Amino acid sequence: MVGSMTTVPDGLVAVVKHDCPTCTLVEPVLRQLAGAGPLTVVSQDDPDFPGGLPVVDDRELEVSWRLRIETVPTLLRLAGGTETGRVEGWLRGAWEAFTGVRDLGDGLPEHRPGCGSRSVEWGVEEELDRRYGGRVLAARRVELADLEDDVEAVFARGWSDGLPCVPPTEERVLRMLAGTRRAPDEVVAVVPPDLVECTVEKVAVNAVLAGCLPEHLPVVLAAVEAACRDEFALHGVLATTWSAGPVLVVGGPVTARLRMNSGVNVLGQGDRANATIGRALQLVVRNVGGGRPGEVDRATLGNPGKVGWCLAEAEDGRRPFPLLSEARGVPGSALTVFAGSGLVPVLDQASRTPESLARTLALVLRTVGHPKAALAMDALVVLSPEHGRVFRDAGWDRERLLAELDPLLVLQPDELRRGSMGIAEGMPAGLDDRPLPKFRPGGLLLAYAGGPAGMFSAVVPGWVSGATGSSPVTVPIEEA
Amino acid sequence: MGRVLLDPTSELRPAARALTPRPLSLEGLTVGLLDISKSRGDVVVDELEALLRADGVRTLRYRKPTFARPAPVDLRHEIATHCEVVIEALAD
Numbered sequence: 084m085v086g087s088m089t090t091v092p093d094g095l096v097a098v099v100k101h102d103c104p105t106c107t108l109v110e111p112v113l114r115q116l117a118g119a120g121p122l123t124v125v126s127q128d129d130p131d132f133p134g135g136l137p138v139v140d141d142r143e144l145e146v147s148w149r150l151r152i153e154t155v156p157t158l159l160r161l162a163g164g165t166e167t168g169r170v171e172g173w174l175r176g177a178w179e180a181f182t183g184v185r186d187l188g189d190g191l192p193e194h195r196p197g198c199g200s201r202s203v204e205w206g207v208e209e210e211l212d213r214r215y216g217g218r219v220l221a222a223r224r225v226e227l228a229d230l231e232d233d234v235e236a237v238f239a240r241g242w243s244d245g246l247p248c249v250p251p252t253e254e255r256v257l258r259m260l261a262g263t264r265r266a267p268d269e270v271v272a273v274v275p276p277d278l279v280e281c282t283v284e285k286v287a288v289n290a291v292l293a294g295c296l297p298e299h300l301p302v303v304l305a306a307v308e309a310a311c312r313d314e315f316a317l318h319g320v321l322a323t324t325w326s327a328g329p330v331l332v333v334g335g336p337v338t339a340r341l342r343m344n345s346g347v348n349v350l351g352q353g354d355r356a357n358a359t360i361g362r363a364l365q366l367v368v369r370n371v372g373g374g375r376p377g378e379v380d381r382a383t384l385g386n387p388g389k390v391g392w393c394l395a396e397a398e399d400g401r402r403p404f405p406l407l408s409e410a411r412g413v414p415g416s417a418l419t420v421f422a423g424s425g426l427v428p429v430l431d432q433a434s435r436t437p438e439s440l441a442r443t444l445a446l447v448l449r450t451v452g453h454p455k456a457a458l459a460m461d462a463l464v465v466l467s468p469e470h471g472r473v474f475r476d477a478g479w480d481r482e483r484l485l486a487e488l489d490p491l492l493v494l495q496p497d498e499l500r501r502g503s504m505g506i507a508e509g510m511p512a513g514l515d516d517r518p519l520p521k522f523r524p525g526g527l528l529l530a531y532a533g534g535p536a537g538m539f540s541a542v543v544p545g546w547v548s549g550a551t552g553s554s555p556v557t558v559p560i561e562e563a
Numbered sequence: 564m565g566r567v568l569l570d571p572t573s574e575l576r577p578a579a580r581a582l583t584p585r586p587l588s589l590e591g592l593t594v595g596l597l598d599i600s601k602s603r604g605d606v607v608v609d610e611l612e613a614l615l616r617a618d619g620v621r622t623l624r625y626r627k628p629t630f631a632r633p634a635p636v637d638l639r640h641e642i643a644t645h646c647e648v649v650i651e652a653l654a655d
Contacts (some may be wrong), residue, residue: 216599220569222569222570222571222574223569223574223578224567224568224569224570225567225568225569225570225578226566226567227566227568229631233566233568236568237568242571242572251568251569251571252566252567252568252569253567256569273575277573277575285571288571292571331606366571369572370571370572370573371572371573372573373573373575423581508566
């Protein structure tokens with residue numbers, strides 16, 4: 084609480100603004116009420132309004148903020164400093180019942196809705212929260228020099244991934260935090276490589292940097308939680324010289340609510356939610372975890388998705404199988420984080436049978452990591468609608484497709500042995516004398532997304548899989 | 564009070580950037596001498612250059628086009644790539 088707190092006395096209180104037609108309409112009603120008993124009128128924009136009545140000048144909006152006014156006029160009653168009830172807008176019957184005064188507003192219409200309170204205007208509410216709410220934010224405050232450009236200041240301090248960021252002001256962070264019901268000081272995860280406890284607030288600061296909207300925050304929080312689970316092995320994903328980085332596959336009602344892209348150019352640019360959610364996770368890794376390229380991030384090449392890679396699964400009514408997250412046991416809005424290392428587009432414009440198309444997929448999947456590598460990496464297949472149709476029309480669901488792929492993904496000893504095919508690379512001695520599966524059980528993930536036209540899908544190769552590497556993680560997303 | 568941003572980092576490092584450590588000796592280093600085009604700045608720089616050369620220190624001379632504006636990016640880059648130390652003649 085701020086020291087010089089403005090308060091209003093107990094009893095009937097009316098909060099109005101001159102700029103509101105309903106407030107000017109009820110001006111005579113307020114005079115009527117003032118004549119009938121004690122009434123405190125709080126005026127948001129004009130201390131001379133309503134005429135002829137003493138008012139509490141609330142142009143600073145402190146009283147309105149403390150009373151949590153959303154609409155003017157609001158009529159409310161305080162007892163012992165606590166509100167016992169309120170009426171919003173003008174409704175004769177409600178006002179009469181609330182005040183106990185009859186025949187209010189003779190000649191006025193029965194009902195007029197109110198207007199928005201000045202205290203909840205865009206940007207104003209956060210400023211009032213900051214001014215009167217006491218400090219709820221714990222992050223260090225970094226004061227800029229007078230001549231410092233705020234966008235350049237973010238670069239100068241090393242907070243950017245190379246692209247311009249939205250400067251994380253207190254107002255923006257407070258607005259971002261409104262996107263979740265979770266408390267700002269709640270610890271979301273311990274972030275590698277520095278193993279720092281990361282609060283909801285720190286995630287929100289980085290979500291602001293990334294350009295997220297408040298409604299994106301629950302997805303970012305889920306992404307941070309998933310990526311920092313032990314089995315994902317974020318430290319290794321980051322530190323490896325391989326190209327891997329976190330890929331987020333989001334599914335469920337949240338994707339439509341956030342207008343996430345699951346269609347045309349789903350793995351490309353152009354959608355704010357997709358772009359900023361993926362980026363926010365990577366900024367948390369950079370800024371909170373301390374995972375910066377050239378330091379702990381030792382990637383030889385990296386991949387363009389390391390700026391941020393987030394896609395939504397399509398729910399177009401033509402899915403060949405349920406959502407990836409659902410298949411992994413998490414219904415509703417959920418996301419899966421996968422250690423992906425780039426994109427291999429798959430062309431097959433001729434296959435009209437699932438058997439034929441499965442063989443194409445298998446041939447490409449065999450190249451993941453190295454065509455002679457078995458049991459090394461997981462892979463994510465993003466199946467497009469036109470490819471999905473081939474499987475759906477044939478009645479192949481996820482389990483059937485995976486079962487049919489299994490025998491096509493067995494590498495024979497002469498395909499995997501070191502030195503065979505004139506290639507030194509291959510499976511080491513002891514593992515080169517028997518057929519081996521390309522993927523470990525459960526190591527092949529199938530998602531469904533993409534534009535409606537094009538018989539193309541994509542394979543996203545992984546990183547070292549399983550207990551010694553990374554396993555995909557699926558978590559639920561807080562619903563709105 | 565100036566504009567304030569919230570720190571997105573783990574706060575394990577100080578908010579203010581530390582100065583680059585000063586060299587203990589100029590031996591083997593190149594010293595840039597920057598005349599900012601302010602009156603008689605060249606006099607100071609000439610004197611410094613003579614003193615440094617007498618000590619066997621390698622020097623390079625630079626001049627800003629005008630004292631009224633920050634040094635052009637190219638000039639800053641040139642100094643940064645060629646010198647380990649820079650001395651700037653600032654005032655009248």
